[in-house]
Amino acid sequence: MQRIGVFVCWCGSNIAGTVDVKAVAEALRSEPGVVFSTDYQYMCSQAGQEIIKEAIKEHKLTGVVVCSCSPRMHEATFRKTAQAAGLNPYMVEIANIREQCSWIHKDMETGTQKAIILGRAAVAKVNLNAPLIPGQTPVTKRALVIGGGIAGIQTALDIAEAGFPVDIVEKKPTIGGKMAQIDKTFPTLDCAACILTPKMVDVAQNENIRIFSYSEVQEVKGFVGNFNVKIKKKARFVKEDVCTGCGICTEKCPQKKVPNEFNLGMDNRRAVYIPFAQAVPKVATIDADYCTMLKTGKCGLCAKVCTAGAIDYTQKDEIIEEQYGAIVAATGFNPISLDKFDEYAYNQSKDVITSLEFERLTNAAGPTAGKLLRPSDGKHPHTIVFVQCVGSRCAACADKGKEYCSKICCMYTAKHAMLTRDKYPDTDVYVFYIDVRTPGKNFDEFYRRAVEEYGVHYIKGMVGKVSPQGDKLMVQASDLLANKQLHIEADLVVLAAAIEPDKSARSIATMLTASMDTNDFFTEAHPKLRPVESPTAGVFLSGTCQGPKDIPETVSQASAAAAKVIGLLAKDKLTSNPCVAHADELMCNGCSSCANVCPYGAISYIDKEFRMPNRTTAIRRVASVNPAVCQGCGACTVACPSGAMDLNGFESAQIIAEVDAICR
Amino acid sequence: MQKITRENLINKAIELLDNGTVSRVLGWKIGEFAYDVTPAVFTTKEDLQKDFIFDDFCNANFSKYLIAETRKAEEKVLVFLKPCDTYSFNQLLTEHRFSREKVYAVGIPCEGMLDIGKIKALAGEGIIDVIPGEGSITVKNLYEEEKTLAYGDVLTERCLSCKSKKHVVYDELMGEEGDVIDSNRFDEVEKIEKMSADERFAFWQSQLSKCIRCNACRDICPACTCEKCVFDNPKSSVNNKAISDSFEEKMFHIIRAFHVAGRCTDCGECSRVCPQGIPLHLLNRKFIKDINSFYGDYQAGQEEGSRAPLINYTFDDLEPGEAVGRGV
Incomplete structure (x- = not known):
């Protein structure tokens, strides 16, 4: 049996204004396993934390329930408090009686009643909690920046400056983004190209930066510190390492009626083109939709005039697979x-x-x-x-x-x-x-x-x-x-x-499991305090993909995102979340449902010998979870037909105990 | 077309036993009554000739038996599969429940199997023999009476809405290959969908309250192959949800339908074996219908290794909110 302490926070008047905190503490005192219950104005304060520490020692508590704000605010705080008093940090549960209760109710009676129910659910869960010990995972010291506009450029430059390798993936043939199309910039009226193109050149010349232009992110697997990304490098039918960017092909190409997207279709370009004079990489690209040679097999003029021999009509899309520790979304706007x-x-x-x-x-x-x-x-x-x-x-x-x-x-x-x-x-x-x-x-x-x-x-x-x-x-x-x-x-x-955000942002967000708002702007982890991080660990936000911004704001956010990335890549190891899935081999059917739904590829199968009835044995295929790769999302536990999969810290029995406590 | 007879199957089985392809034969064994056919494992020519039966009562779907049978020995086991059985067979292969190399599958045609319950309802008790004829059957009873019944009146429910006469997997096929049938199997589901919520609740309440929790539906179901069923596992927290009162009793079938959703091939065994005549297949069919309409047509077991929509993700999957909005 657990010995549980309940600590009800007033949060000044934030909670106490609509919840009778004393009544909550009193009601929870008689819950099964609860041996101590109290309330205090600010549990997260030094004095509040002392109350918890002392109670753990005095009442020999084995579990702690804090009825306070969202666990996103102070779960970490209270876990540290419990740890300092000698308790396993995962024996702490938070009942969110602020965001999910006091802030949304006006009536004291309803608020109090709901707070008691939420507290009861947390107590029911802690009764089934077990101590958990986190492991460690290594960090791949390379960053990926998706989008090569001014945001992506600045982020990449700052990360590279700190000594870490960075890859930029840009779907257009050149980096530069919208800023390259702008004439002058407010409020100083500098010429946009004059301030942007030197940065583009810096990117090209920086040894730590690789540019994958005319490329798209196709698949993202893994997790913070260990992302595995597939990048599709689209065929541009020009050998990038051979092309000198002389532009002869772009002058000789007979197909002259291609709307020039760089000038928003207000003039025409050729089927082989370099978007603008200062493009980086300064490499021609053949537009397969318009090239006569690629469409009919007749022409080949560009190959004839190219002295470098860079034209290659047989080029195919190429898939590049690379590991990254951090990913920055800088997908921009339109x-x-x-x-x-x-x-x-x-x-x-x-x-x-x-x-x-x-x-x-x-x-x-x-x-x-x-x-x-x-x-x-x-x-x-x-x-x-x-x-x-x-x-x-x-x-x-x-x-x-x-x-x-x-x-x-x-x-x-x-x-x-x-x-x-x-x-x-x-x-x-x-x-x-x-x-x-x-x-x-x-x-x-x-x-x-x-x-x-x-x-x-x-x-x-x-x-x-x-x-x-x-x-x-x-x-x-x-x-x-x-x-x-x-x-x-x-x-x-x-x-x-x-x-509006670039159309590609939604599919990228899905690949990154990063959340978006209703307008398809990426959501930040906290609007004020973590504005350049996505709630998904290891994913950072740069520029207008997060919300409308001008250039100075974009550049400051880009640098801020870079600082966060550098902070992550500077670490050798990350503390891993011990709330990972595990399979009960005796119950596992080996059906692969869990592996099919696992977004991280954390589940593999082994053939194992089992004792069967009547002194027989059988080789059975059973699931095995790699705890370093598992992120504890819990998808496997619901997909598993036999209930063999369970999640540490969020076991089915714990969840059901919570639901039962709420419905009691 | 030459009709496949009991003798054809026995000869095939003996041939495969003799040439060492298989060491055991999974087949139907004659029971106490003509209609009382049981699955059995045969290992000798003599046993086959004595007890092996193939008639209009060979309902049992053998796919699930292969899990236990293939674990018994290294040699292959011969299994006879009707078209609908092959879907379950494939689904179990998809779920890695037995090893394909340990099975020799012979596809046999099926013109529909008979429902003894329906026959008894029309011809009364005391049946000693059922003789198949052209489009009808003749039933003989203890009192030396004979009754002729139309085939269509005594076919099992699942055969009346047969989805396929095509074998989706086999090592050898006896008889001719059939086709996938555009069946009307969702008509009954649509009828229930059209009811008001109260009517629907009353319908299922009246049906499910007949349940005696004999577990026959679960034990026969080729999708219910867990090493340990959640209902038998006190740690699963599900078992106690389905036993404590009469309402929760009904939860057994609802939970079971969720467990097999996306994996059920609609073989109809659950309803066939239910001693209380509960149309359990309609719960599963509702899931199949919804999955089809939400994610595009999908037939579990049609293709080995296919990713069922419920354990797959594509960018154009509908949002959960849309599913709720369209749910009936």
Whole structure:
């Protein structure tokens, strides 16, 4: 029989406000196995922990139940406390009477009743707890960064700087991401390429960094410290180690009608291409969807002009398998599709463009060589209307837009408006906004300059309709401050489309077993205190895959994620979780259900001789769990038909005892 | 097509015993009554000629017997498998329950087996012989009466909604290969799905309360092959859920249906052996129907080594919430 102590925490008024803590302590005192029960204002405080330690010694406790906040907050604290008093840390159970009780109930009576039930369940479990001893697992000292935008680049550089090898997997032919497409950056107006490309070169030259461009993560197995990852290196039909990046093939290729995705389809590239001049790796890629040679077997011009002999039409996708200790998700963002926003006529007129397209139109390496010209007729636009929050903060249009604020649009629109007025003072610039949000260092000053120095017309109100009429765009909008309808004859309309996580993020999250929110942004382990870690151990978050961010924020988060990775890789061993599965060989049928559902590949089978009835023996196939690989998820225990699989610390009998205690 | 007879099977068995392919034969043995056929292991020509039987009452699915039988000796055992038995055979191979190398499987055709319960209901007690005819059977009783019954009226429930006449696995096939049948086996399930929750509860309550916990359904089930059943294991915490009161008694069948979900081949043995006539196969069929509609058609045992949807994961699997929403 256990000797259990119950410790009910007030958490100031957090718990005591809606739960009668004294009544809870009193009620739990008469539960089976309980020999001591008390309450205190802050159990997690030094004094609170002393109460627990003293009670363990004085009452010779063998188990401890703390009725307090979520185990995610203080389970570790109380386990350490128990350990300091000589108790096995796994003899401690937390009944969460804060997040799951006091915070969600308003009525003292209901709250108290529920707290007693939760405490009772924890007591029932501790009655069946057994001491557990953690083991150790080694750490593979290499990191994987998924995504080669500015977030991935910064994370990789920082990890490599600390002396650990890093691999970047980038699905496009070059690293650089969205930042490579941007012209100038707010609020300093540095040229994006000028600050980004040196970093790209650093990545290429760093001995600790390998770049897998035009590649995708295909499979992730294992766990913190020991991930086993399969990377699919897509066939680019050019030998990466031979190609010099001279670009002759990209000039000679006869297939000229391929929409250039780097310029968002506003001009064309060839079937063999290098996305932009400063691409890293500077290696050509053949687009199999357009290459005549690959489609029909006739052409082969690029191979003829290539002096290095780098073209290889027979190249196949390649699978690379590698071990990693830590994985950083840096999968980035995309503007949302505007197909459903008919009111802005995006699909009807070439002169309605997104802000990212505007970046390319004003970029010296863009389709117009940096001259702001209308896509339809190549004429200089004299009236430009910028529309903010297209699909952002759109609670009412959740079917096509996003409820959240995309955060970067106010600032880049101010930048666009300001630069346009600076370069083309004869242009009238209107910006329609719901609110202008400029929190950030030197951000508001920047926006004020756009309004005050550059004379941009900021109008509070939304655009109702854009209709193309002749070569003009009729913009119908409301001015909420003047309370009147506006009709503007515009030459160009620029839409600040909301941003959303890259589509690949969901499948990557699934592979990593990392959680996501309803918008497919990766969830952090704690929004304030662990903002760059995923709740999945060994998985870290960098950049906009976690939420909308501008470049400075992305870079700081990227470095923060790197610091966390370095902290992990610096360790030689990790303490493993002793709550792992084990099979009762006498009951195991060897059916493989558990191995089929195990996400970590921790279960294998052995043939073993067993005594059978009537002095016979039989060789039977039975499951065997590798405790170093098992992560204690418990999937096997529910898949096992015979109940042979069980999980230390979460045994079926313990769970059922909890349920029984709740239903009593 | 030449009909496969008892003699054909005996000759095949003797041939395989004589040439040393197998050392034992798993077959049907004649019982006290004509309809009272039992599974048995034969090792000699004499025993085979004396007791081996093959008629319309050879219902028993031998697949499960192979687990114990293959453990007894190193030599191969001969087993006769009807089409539906081959699905159970494959499923057990998928679950590594016996070694394929220790079995010589002979596929035999099946035109449907008879249900003695139905015959007795129509022809009364005291039956001493059942003589098969064209599309009908003749029943003789103690009182020297004869009664002719239509075949369709006395077929077992599972044969009426037969899913396949095709053998999915064998070493040798006797007779001709049949086809997978587009059966109407889910009609009955749909009928129950259409009931209101209260009606459905009342239906199952009336059925399951007949249960006497004889465990026949579990003992015959080719999916219930655990070394130690959770219901016999006091440590499993499940056994006491199914014994303490009359409601929990019903939980036995519900828990069992969950245990075989995704592994049940719909062989129908559970309902066939139930002495109380509970349509247990409908519980399993409901699972099969739901699995099909949630994850795409899947037939357990059709392919050796196939990953059942419930122990597999694909990116386009439906979210648990969707399943709840669609559940009836």
